[in-house]
Amino acid sequence: MISRVAEHCFWLARYLERAENTARILEVNHTLLLDFHVPVEHQWKPLLIISGVHDYPHEPTAENVQQHLTWEADNPVSIASSLWWARENARIIREVISGEMWERMNFYHLWMQTGGGRLAYDTNRTDFYAQVRRINQLLHGIADATMSHGEAWEFFKLGTYLERASQTARTMDVKYHTLLPKLEDVGSPIDNAHWVAILMSCSGYEPFHKKPRLMPIDPGAAVAEFLIYDEQFPRSIRRCLWECESATASAAGNAAGRTPTEAERKITELIAYLDARGIADVIREGLHETLTHVVDSVHAIGHSIHTTFFNPPTRMTQTQTMGGMTQSQG
Amino acid sequence: MPTVGIEPRLPIRASNRGPAEPPRLFDGYSPHPSAWDELFTRDVAPHPHCDALVDRLGGLHLTEFQAKRANADLAFVNQGITFSVYSDQRGVEKIFPFDLIPRTIPAGEWNVLEAGLIQRVQALNLFLHDVYHDQRILKEGLIPTELVLGSKGYRKEMIGFTPPGGVYVHICGTDLIRDTNGQFLVLEDNGRTPSGVSYVLENRAVMKRVFPQLFHDIRVKRVEDYPRRLREALASVAPFGADAPPCVVVLSPGQYNSAYFEHSFLARHMGVELVFGPDLFVDNDVVYLKTTRGPQRVDVIYRRLDDDFLDPEAFRPDSLLGVPGLFRAYRAGNVTLANAVGTGVCDDKAVYPYTEDMVRFYLSEEPLLRNVPTHICDRREDCEFTLANLDKLVVKAVNESGGYGMLMGPFSTAAVRAEFAEKVRGNPRNYVAQPVVTLSTCPTWTDEGVAPRHVDLRPYIITGCDTWVLPGGLTRTALVKGSLVVNSSQGGGSKDTWVLE
Secondary structure: OEHHHHHHHHHHHHHHHHHHHHHHHHHHHHHHHHHOOOOHHHHHHHHHHHOOOOOOOOOOOHHHHHHHHHOOOOOOOOHHHHHHHHHHHHHHOOOOOOHHHHHHHHHHHHHHHOOHHHHHHHHOHHHHHHHHHHHHHHHHHHHHHHOOOOHHHHHHHHHHHHHHHHHHHHHHHHHHHOOOOOHHHOOOHHHHHHHHHHHHHOOOHHHHHHOOOOOOOOHHHHHHHHHHHOOOOOOOHHHHHHHHHHHHHHHOOOOOOOOOOHHHHHHHHHHHHHHOOOHHHHHHHOHHHHHHHHHHHHHHHHHHHHHHHHOOOOOOOOOOOOOOOOOOOO | OOOOOOOOOOOOOOOOOOOOOOOEOOOOOOOOOOOOEOOEOOOOOEOHHHHHHHHHHHOOEHHHHHHHHHHHHHHHHHOOOEEEEOOOOOOEEEEOOEEEEEEEEOHHHHHHHHHHHHHHHHHHHHHHHHHOOOOHHHHOOOOOHHHHHOOOOOOHHHOOOOOHHHOOOOEEEEEEEEOOOOOEEEEEEEOOOOOOHHHHHHHHHHHHHHOHHHHHHOOEOOOOOHHHHHHHHHHHOOOOOOOOOOOEEEEEOOOOOOOHHHHHHHHHHHOOEEEEHHHEEEEOOEEEEEEOOEEEEOOEEEEOOOHHHHOOOOOOOOOOOOOOOHHHHHHOOOOEEEOOOOHHHHOOOOOHHHHHHHHHHHHOOOOOOEEOOOEEOOOHHHHHHHHHOOOOEEEEEOOOOOOOOEEEHHHOOHHHHHHHHHHHHHOHHHEEEEEOOOOOEEEEEEOOEEEEEEEEEEOEEEEOOOEEEOOOOEEEEOOOOOOOOOOHHHOOEEEEEEEEO
16 A cells, blocks of 8 residues: 555554543543542643653643643644544545544534543533543544455554553553652552552443452552553553554565564563563563663654554666656657 | 516415425526526526426425535545645645536437537647647647647657557546527637546435436436446557556555545556555666566556656656656557646647637548637737737636636726736746626525526547546536636535537
């Protein structure tokens, strides 16, 4: 497929995933932590940090942070920006995605832009976040059911899982930035509530508890292990990377015995890095350091995908003569 | 009020209905005093071919009609069938106002139009071949040589080159109007990159959704074949030696172009790739598409990009939209461009007055379609006549479109006319003048209920191995009372066009 079109498919999926994820963390933070008397700066500021907003000029109050991460047009990761760019990517390739996908995407774009979304946000915050979450879910369902599962689909999948791997890592990293009031709070109800919040932000609360395991000595480590290593949970980092690996291989043609592309090598490398460690090693080396490595590697993988698929060389031969144009004027 | 020569007309009256009956769609409709009405005769009875339509639509209560309008508008908004207006950084998307009351053309009349359009496009293609080869029509003195060779649309780079199949104008949009006697006239030919056909298809789709029963009761010619016909025509003029099937693409200037929706629409419905200039590259005079699995050869490009921007090596060097080397590949015969380069010469409004002569000259036939009488300001006596009658004429710049660069004499002020006269004197070659034709009207929904509004008609003519005309075309309608300007860029709307079987 056309390289540029593949790139739009990839980014359409990434922006949709990002909007969903931002809605998830805001939703959880908004509802769950209401029960715990965490100082405000500990509750909302970490969300700015994991979203990559390091220079927020205002007081990080609940309203300010939610406004910034939901509506701020100048914030490239806000829900409004993400959905705007998702729709813009969809608009550019509307002849590639299915008509039904486009119509829904456009419907929610209008909902965000012409007041419906704002009204929901002002009247029922939790419903609003749930609705935003469903946009991505709905579009994935429509895509799955109405789009050919060809190359465009593989790039859509690749974008989804790559963004998700990064988002899961960022969400877990919230723990690093949320300082506990006192050292002895480790393992306390507040500490546990944080881990529950992280699980819920990744939609992993139920899958985590359904997984048969011994009573963990350290609930934090168990959650971290689940979110990094679980083989079945569709938001665990390892599972996401596996999906990226297979989508990249399909996009590259899947021929037996071919040389893997740079993008595939980078993904395999990151999986190997995680596989070489267990959760105990990760915690000993520092969870934050491992997560930082994941986020940086995902960034590098994105770069390789770009050079491999989206910006390929444009010369058939080396013999092209530039500027040597001769026109017979007959 | 109208005076002599115009018969008084009675508005349609609600007949035999009780006082409590809510008003219906055509109640009180009062046609334009002098224009030809597309649905009603001079005595406010439907034209015979409009009987069924007026009966069905006229049965609707205003509230029912309003509900259908809201339904149709919503369909356009939700599907993002829009064009862009750039008033801020992010661009505003607007829907092209759509009127639910269709414009109808009876079968017999359409057959004549269709034959006339085919004849005209054949003559234009022969004319283009001639002016880039032997120039017989110039040598025989039928058209002044300077007029053609000096035209902005004339590309000397095309001299001696014959595009595959000998076709220059693959897609033509010819604007027709109807005068007060109901006679169709050609207003202009658009042989470069005529737009609007996607609205014809979308308008029909929305009409079918909103009024399914109407299409059961009344037999209307299909328009849905257009994308398939276009794809077949494009494939039929692929360069010699191209793969079967050839690789056809639509080349768009990009997502910020106001007609981007249409480019995307056509690619989607033809089942071909939509590409931007940077998606293509030329190597060894062959055009390739950049794909995720390496370069793919391209055979036919339906380009929605003006000549100027096609290839920075051959034309405007500052063009970022085009493909360096494309014109070289074209002249080498390795790729087909539709439309061909250099067709702008037949869009030139100063060349237009000679199209009837072209039909006689190349085809030895009498033209079936007539032009609007035109004064070419390049001729001294025409120029003097024009300047003396500015208040009665429409004066047009020869290379403008979209209703720009135009003076509507009778509706202008003396100051504006004086200013325009200066422009005409400064560059007479750039202007032509025509009498004001009172365009036909069609009942249209307005803030004051259903009222007559002026319309024109743009049929689309596709030429590959043979020539095919899309039944009907785009009916554009002025939405402002009395306005004769129907262009979308000037706030016009559109209607579904029904060619009856």
